[in-house]
Each structure stands twice: as structure tokens, then as C-alpha cells.
Amino acid sequence: xxxxxxxxxxxxxxxxxxxxxxxxxxxxxxxxxxxxxxxxxxxxxxxxxxxxxxxxxxxxxxxxxxxxxxxxxxxxxxxxxxxxxxxxxxxxxxxxxxxxxxxxxxx
Amino acid sequence: xxxxxxxxxxxxxxxxxxxxxxxxxxxxxxxxxxxxxxxxxxxxxxxxxxxxxxxxxxxxxxxxxxxxxxxxxxxxxxxxxxxxxxxxxxxxxxxxxxxxxxxxxxxxxxxxxxxxxxxx
Numbered sequence: 001x002x003x004x005x006x007x008x009x010x011x012x013x014x015x016x017x018x019x020x021x022x023x024x025x026x027x028x029x030x031x032x033x034x035x036x037x038x039x040x041x042x043x044x045x046x047x048x049x050x051x052x053x054x055x056x057x058x059x060x061x062x063x064x065x066x067x068x069x070x071x072x073x074x075x076x077x078x079x080x081x082x083x084x085x086x087x088x089x090x091x092x093x094x095x096x097x098x099x100x101x102x103x104x105x106x107x
Numbered sequence: 108x109x110x111x112x113x114x115x116x117x118x119x120x121x122x123x124x125x126x127x128x129x130x131x132x133x134x135x136x137x138x139x140x141x142x143x144x145x146x147x148x149x150x151x152x153x154x155x156x157x158x159x160x161x162x163x164x165x166x167x168x169x170x171x172x173x174x175x176x177x178x179x180x181x182x183x184x185x186x187x188x189x190x191x192x193x194x195x196x197x198x199x200x201x202x203x204x205x206x207x208x209x210x211x212x213x214x215x216x217x218x219x220x221x222x223x224x225x226x227x
Contacts, residue, residue, distance in 0.1 A: 001169070034213035036152075043202055043217035044144075044152065055215070087152055091212035094166050096142075098152040 002026055002090050006099035012107040017078045021102045023071045023088035032092045035064055035073045038101075039084045047086075048073065109133040111141075111203055111218035118224045119193050126189035127221045129203030136184035137161040140206035142214060143177060143188050147199045157206060158186060193225045
């Protein structure tokens, strides 16, 4: 299995901050990577696919980059609605794996 | 509008069987893979398996192979996740989600989740 490791596990930030979350794969997944946002008690929401493609309806302050084994999710200016947990997911094959999650909390 | 609607919360005892459901609407149910994802209390997302309702082709995560059964009924546009003998460690939220496309194994629409509690 391809292991996905996110860092940091928890991130404290303020409204208006620029934040970056990193996701590393144990082997190359090319650009087959997605990012999700999850709020407590809710289903995950797709933000980014193919490493950098923004899902329809997702605000442009979210962006993704990377390829191979290292990827980043950046939120350019944090809004109150962005405080949530974020997961990366590789889909190089059908045997997908998620990162362990990064909890973004209010400083 | 694409929707995946899951069955309601369940409370079961260890050793009991269970089948939860996920009904798709607003798209061609037989043309998209459906996946199941587990989230244990306070933990992250774990992929369990996927099924293609068109021909019932099913793939399991090695971690869940033999532990659960995934199935689908084309006639009712419903996917299922079932257990023959529940354990306390099966207590979790279970999500179904639609896979975007062949070889594009990420999820664009999700069900609301089904909370399964297993306790004696």
C-alpha cells in the first residue's frame, strides 16, 4: 500500500493568514492526489483533484500543488468557515489511501 | 442533483449482523463506482472498498477483505455494506461516496454517513 503522511497534524492560525498543509507519499503517485475538507459530524467535501485542479464551487483561495511524492494545499487567506480537518488522498490505483488528517484550528 | 442518501443510525450488540444502505439518485447509478469509507470516533478516513453497480465488480482494501461484504442492487440504485458478526471495534461512522470515474478513484459526492454503534 502507498502510505500518505500529512504535516502538521494540527495547525493553529488566524483569520486572514496564509496556511500550507503538506502531504507526502511513500512512493510516486504522479499527480493522482485529491484534497478534502471535513467539518465535525459531516461528510468530507472535495476541494482539489489531480493535485491542483479546483473542484467546481470551491473558493479560489484554495490551491494545490505538487507531483510525485510531495504535495501541498494552500489557503491564501483563511476565512472563519475554513477551520476544519483536511485530508489528502492518493488514487494512483483503486487501492486508495488517505493521509491521517490535519486539523486547522483557530489561534 | 446527485444525491447519496444513507440509512439511519444503528445500535447493535457484538455478534449481530447488519446491512446498511446508500441510495443514489440524480445520475446513472450503474455507470459510477461507489466506495465505502470508515471513520472511527475521533480518527481519520479509511477506505474499505468499492463496487461498480453495473456489473457488481468489487474491490476491497486488504484491511477489510473478509471482514465486510459490499454489494449493490441496480434495480433500486442502492449500494450496501454488511457485516455477519459485528465487533465493538466496528463502532464508527460509515460513509458511501461516488467515485469520479474509471481510473479516477477519488470521490465527488458523499452520503451523509451512517453511525454504527456496537455495544453489549
